[in-house]
Amino acid sequence: MNKKGWKEIPIGGLIDEAGSAKKYNTGSWRTFKPVVDESKCINCLQCWIYCPDSSVVVKGQKMVGFDYDHCKGCGICASICPVKCIKMEK
Amino acid sequence: MIEIRWHGRGGQGAKTASQFIAEAALGAGKYIQAFPEYGPERAGAPIRCFTRIADKPITVHSPVTNPYAVVVIDPTLLDSIDVIEGLIEDGVLLVNSAKAPKVIREKLKLKKGKVATVDATKISLETLGIPMPNTPMLGALLRVKDVVSMDILISQVKNKFLKKIGAEKTDANIDGIKRAYQETEIG
Amino acid sequence: MAKITPLTGDQAVAEAMRQIDPDVVAAYPITPQTEIVMTFSQFVADGKVKTEFIPVESEHSAMSACVGSAAAGARTMTATSANGLALMWEIVYIAASMRLPIVMPVVNRALSGPINIHCDHSDSMGARDSGWIQMYAENGQEAYEDTILAIRIAERKDILLPVMVCQDGFITSHSVEGVELLEDKLVKDFIREYKPCMPTLLDTDKPVTYGPLDLQDFYFEHKRQQSEAMKNAMATIPKVMDEFNRTFGKSCNIIEEYKMDGAEVGIIVMSSTAGTAKVVVDELREQGLKVGLIRPRLFRPFPAQKIIDAISGLKAVAVLDRAESFSNCGGPLFNDIRAVMYNSEKKPLMLNYIFGLGGRDIFPKDIADVYKKLFKIVSANRAEESINYIGVRE
Numbered sequence: 318m319n320k321k322g323w324k325e326i327p328i329g330g331l332i333d334e335a336g337s338a339k340k341y342n343t344g345s346w347r348t349f350k351p352v353v354d355e356s357k358c359i360n361c362l363q364c365w366i367y368c369p370d371s372s373v374v375v376k377g378q379k380m381v382g383f384d385y386d387h388c389k390g391c392g393i394c395a396s397i398c399p400v401k402c403i404k405m406e407k
Numbered sequence: 408m409i410e411i412r413w414h415g416r417g418g419q420g421a422k423t424a425s426q427f428i429a430e431a432a433l434g435a436g437k438y439i440q441a442f443p444e445y446g447p448e449r450a451g452a453p454i455r456c457f458t459r460i461a462d463k464p465i466t467v468h469s470p471v472t473n474p475y476a477v478v479v480i481d482p483t484l485l486d487s488i489d490v491i492e493g494l495i496e497d498g499v500l501l502v503n504s505a506k507a508p509k510v511i512r513e514k515l516k517l518k519k520g521k522v523a524t525v526d527a528t529k530i531s532l533e534t535l536g537i538p539m540p541n542t543p544m545l546g547a548l549l550r551v552k553d554v555v556s557m558d559i560l561i562s563q564v565k566n567k568f569l570k571k572i573g574a575e576k577t578d579a580n581i582d583g584i585k586r587a588y589q590e591t592e593i594g
Numbered sequence: 595m596a597k598i599t600p601l602t603g604d605q606a607v608a609e610a611m612r613q614i615d616p617d618v619v620a621a622y623p624i625t626p627q628t629e630i631v632m633t634f635s636q637f638v639a640d641g642k643v644k645t646e647f648i649p650v651e652s653e654h655s656a657m658s659a660c661v662g663s664a665a666a667g668a669r670t671m672t673a674t675s676a677n678g679l680a681l682m683w684e685i686v687y688i689a690a691s692m693r694l695p696i697v698m699p700v701v702n703r704a705l706s707g708p709i710n711i712h713c714d715h716s717d718s719m720g721a722r723d724s725g726w727i728q729m730y731a732e733n734g735q736e737a738y739e740d741t742i743l744a745i746r747i748a749e750r751k752d753i754l755l756p757v758m759v760c761q762d763g764f765i766t767s768h769s770v771e772g773v774e775l776l777e778d779k780l781v782k783d784f785i786r787e788y789k790p791c792m793p794t795l796l797d798t799d800k801p802v803t804y805g806p807l808d809l810q811d812f813y814f815e816h817k818r819q820q821s822e823a824m825k826n827a828m829a830t831i832p833k834v835m836d837e838f839n840r841t842f843g844k845s846c847n848i849i850e851e852y853k854m855d856g857a858e859v860g861i862i863v864m865s866s867t868a869g870t871a872k873v874v875v876d877e878l879r880e881q882g883l884k885v886g887l888i889r890p891r892l893f894r895p896f897p898a899q900k901i902i903d904a905i906s907g908l909k910a911v912a913v914l915d916r917a918e919s920f921s922n923c924g925g926p927l928f929n930d931i932r933a934v935m936y937n938s939e940k941k942p943l944m945l946n947y948i949f950g951l952g953g954r955d956i957f958p959k960d961i962a963d964v965y966k967k968l969f970k971i972v973s974a975n976r977a978e979e980s981i982n983y984i985g986v987r988e
Contacts, residue, residue: 323815323822328754329693330808330816333793335801426770430600433772439600442769445712466869468733468765469957 339387343370347390349405351383357402364394364403408461409554410471414490415480418450420541424480425456428545431555431563432460440465453488460554476552479503480527480540491517499551501591503527503540508594523551525591527583534583535576546584550591560584601773603734603766604629607673607699607759609773610741612637613781616697617668617788620648620659624678625711626763627701631673653678657685657696664694665804667794669745671696675763676703676717683721689756690725691820692805693792695748696756698726699741702865702916703763704952712953713763715865715917719926725820727757727827728894730864732850735773736891737761739838739846742781746834751791752826762866764953776842784841828895848892849900853879857886859968860905860942862931863914864890867949867956874961885965890927898934906935910943910968910977914984916950924948924981943968943977949984960984 327333360380365373372388374381395403411428415421422443429441440459446452457471473493482504484490491500498520502511508522525547527540534543542564549557561581568577601609608630611619619638623631638647646668650656656672664670674682679700689696704710705717718728727747731737737759744757761767793802808816835846850868853875854860861871868889878885888904890897905911913932915925923929928946935941947964950956964984971977 320811321815323818326812326815326819327792328816328819328823329691329792329804330806330812331692331792332803332806333800335803426600429770433598433600438772440769440771441600442764445764445768465771466732466872467958468762468769468866468869469955472957 342386343389344386347385347388349390349392349407350385351388351390351392351394351403352406353380353382354402354404357400359400361399363397363399367393367397369393408459408465409476409552410474411458411476411478412471412474413456413458413478413480414484414488415454415456415541416450416484417452417454419480420539421454421456421480424478424541424545425458427563427567428548428554429458429460431560434563435555435559437461438463438465444470453484474498476501476548478544478548480544485511485514491515494520496520499523501525501544501547501551503544505529508592512594521551521593523547523591523593525587527587530583530586530590534579534586542580543583543587546587547591550588551593557588598772598774600770601734602629602768602770603737603761604701604768605633606734606738606773607741607761608633608637609775610738611671612643613776613778614669614671614742614745614785615643616645616671618646618648618660618663618670619672620650620656620663620670621672621674622650622653622656622678624653624675626703626767627673627675627678627699629767630699630701653681654685657682657689660696661685661689661692661694662795664689664696665692665795667790667796669788670694671698673699673701675701676705679717679721680705686721686724686726688805691816693754693823694756695754697741697744697748697759698756699737699759699761701763701767702760710952711763713765713916714951714953715760715915716951718758718760719917721758722894722926725755726894727755729757729759729892730890731759731761731766732866732869732889733766734761734769734771737766738773738775739844742776742785743834743838743846745785747827747831749788749791750830750834753823753830754791755820755823755827760865765866780841784838824895828897831892846891848890848897849904850889850891851904852887852889854886854888854904856884857908858884859910859965859972860886860888860908861912861914861961861964862888862890862905862927864893864927865916867914867916870956870958871961874958874965878962878965883965883969893927896930896934901931901934902938905942906938906940908942909972910945912945912947912964912968914947914949914964918948918951943971944980945971945977946981947984948981954985956984
């Protein structure tokens, strides 16, 4: 990727748009991916609280899966899950 | 350019006097500089202050080494400080003292210039009721050198004091200045 | 009409701050800067300014508050001296690299130790590579003018750098002189209403991030931008001064050349000592000696070309530094001047004098001795010891 030169970037290290970290697909770093067994999930949302990359997707107060564009596969969700319904798979 | 060195003790108003006469001269259209020699200030410690008054802009920013006038606000300093250091040939030593100029001259073995004395502490006690000899010393200074006119000095006193200390005390200060002007002995 | 008022250098700067009426001042008092903060906080208490005054618990906090305030789009000022500047240190660099146009009067004082409250330039000279613009004033009048100029300079879109306005501690900061204060309204017109050039931190319609982590991939580019801003400053500051001069009938310049016409030898010195040197130049000129004086009023960015133009025709030059760099190669002003002269075809003989450390007085006689020495090395056509000391006991 061609990075911009000093004349093309905002001065002072300013990041001039909000939420730009979303553009960085950290999902490409992943070796193992989390997979949820929805039949066992009790929707305690512990995984959502602990996920360091905000990659647990919640809709209507229910855990519905993962944002694989940003999930780095760290496994914290699988480790914290009280009913062990998240598995890390290849 | 007239250069004045002031000797006093912390709390006696030497700095105020050095600035006061400079500000009066500024009001009369002169160029001025007034600055104390800062050390660890403590009430009672000997201090020196300087005043420069000139018709042209003053650019020099070093202490006065060869004053035209030396004003000693506390006579006890005569025993411990070389107050006449660097005094120019036709300069003036002005001391707050009840003694005659001749006595001071002999004490300091001073051959040159003029010596003037005035009992500014007594004047201050009799006019203001407190020992603040610095304002009477301004009157005495005018007697030995007309750095500004008496009218300008008095209007400066009014400007500075009237609001702060009221008419009665301001008048007492002006009385003190006028008395010191009259009672200064030159020898 | 502008009026002449008896003011100390500190009071003069406080008057400039009153006229500027910055949105935020965050400051901590330190000798000999104290009178600036004291006088200005009285203006705040008396309702003479609308400034939000933040009495912080340290200088580190002062500069941190200034960074936050300036990033939020507020016109921001502080003031400090010596150890206060040292305690600000990491935030001083951050203010410059975040491109925040903070203006900071610095009342020059020896940086400990041993502890000393009197004048030398060791405090601000240490910050010469921090990315701040630095101006050095000869007297209270100039400190006042520089403070006003600094606002315009710092806030320009092509500059956006913080500015230190330096003056000599006690020597000018506590000396009463007649200061010509400009009319409040004219000052306000000159500095203009503040419109931040960068998106601000509190603009919720356009949220931005200030001060993110900046590693190998972009940090260097941001530093390169700072260098460019300093180049722009070099080109633009004279224009701001021209406008100031036209508006107020003044004669500010980034360097002052005093009686340099036909001069054979010259002294280069900053701040109040230049005033003392002028008296010596006048005396020696009356004796027919061809001496002159150069006083950089702007030190960062360094007025390199102006210095080359001013001194390359001289036979010998003495650079007087009120700071030691401990490099064994001379003081900071000397180093810069000797470096820029490397590109000049004609090079005068050059001496360096370290003087005035910790408030040691320098007298006209000391300066006259330097001129004498310059004529001596001209006749010998050789500068012996290049680093010398004035007024230190052997």
